[in-house]
Amino acid sequence: MIKKQVLIGDQINNVIDEIAALRIHEFAKFPYLYDGTLEYEREYLQLYSGNPDAIFITLRNEKNSLVGMLTACPFAAMVDFLGDARAKYLADNKKPKDYFYYGEIIILPDYRKELNLNLAAEVDRHALKSGYKKANMMTVVRQDDHKLKPDNYKSLDPLFSRLGFKKTGITTEVAYNTFISGTDSRESTNTMVFWEKEFF
Numbered sequence: 267m268i269k270k271q272v273l274i275g276d277q278i279n280n281v282i283d284e285i286a287a288l289r290i291h292e293f294a295k296f297p298y299l300y301d302g303t304l305e306y307e308r309e310y311l312q313l314y315s316g317n318p319d320a321i322f323i324t325l326r327n328e329k330n331s332l333v334g335m336l337t338a339c340p341f342a343a344m345v346d347f348l349g350d351a352r353a354k355y356l357a358d359n360k361k362p363k364d365y366f367y368y369g370e371i372i373i374l375p376d377y378r379k380e381l382n383l384n385l386a387a388e389v390d391r392h393a394l395k396s397g398y399k400k401a402n403m404m405t406v407v408r409q410d411d412h413k414l415k416p417d418n419y420k421s422l423d424p425l426f427s428r429l430g431f432k433k434t435g436i437t438t439e440v441a442y443n444t445f446i447s448g449t450d451s452r453e454s455t456n457t458m459v460f461w462e463k464e465f466f
Contacts, residue, residue, distance in 0.1 A: 268333070268377065272388070273322040278315040281324060284332045285311060292372050294445065296415050297408040301443040301451035310347065314369070317343045319396045323385055325377065334373035338389050341365035341402060348404070349438035349458070358436055365462070366393035368403035371425075386429045390465055400464050403431060404438070407457040414445065431461035 273281065286307030293300035314320040320339035327333050342363045345352045355362050368389065393401055403426070408415065423433075437459050444454040 269326045271324045275318040276315050278322050282311045288332055297406050299445040301445055313344055314339050321392045333377045336371050336389055337369040341367035349440045351438040354436050354438055364400050366398040366401045394465050402460050402462045404458040404460045407459050430463040434460045434462055436460040
């Protein structure tokens with residue numbers, strides 16, 4: 267049986283290291299190829315815990331192991347951590363303060379059937395209650411013929427579309443330690459594309 271927990275604002279501090287470990291593990295895989303560290307993760311996740319409108323929904327299995335999460339917070343609290351995203355939004359006549367940002371949607375493969383539209387809808391309701399009418403998120407851009415792309419890779423783009431998001435033409439460049447082989451990594455600039463939706 268899967269147990270769900272909703273954490274708001276500084277309640278997130280109780281699970282930061284667990285969230286960090288899950289992010290490092292899952293984002294090491296294609297397409298993100300992220301070679302993360304606990305130190306960096308703590309700095310990043312404190313952007314959430316320091317914001318009273320941030321929300322984490324965690325999923326745990328019968329052994330109380332973390333098997334999934336949805337994270338979100340005001341985009342204005344996160345935007346300066348995301349390359350030149352602020353400048354890109356302003357250039358497109360959009361205000362970062364108008365958006366609620368979906369940071370992560372991670373569910374371990376054996377538990378992905380547990381991710382349904384109701385979980386995302388819970389984040390949407392929280393965003394609406396906090397005064398937001400729009401949401402955004404971003405995904406990494408990779409070439410279809412990338413050498414580290416697994417033969418059985420399935421894009422999550424259809425999932426994001428089911429959650430109501432539409433891919434925009436807004437991109438930003440984010441630098442992080444990126445795997446260039448199965449074991450070697452180096453700091454590289456990665457192109458990220460934004461997705462958006464409006465609440466109705």
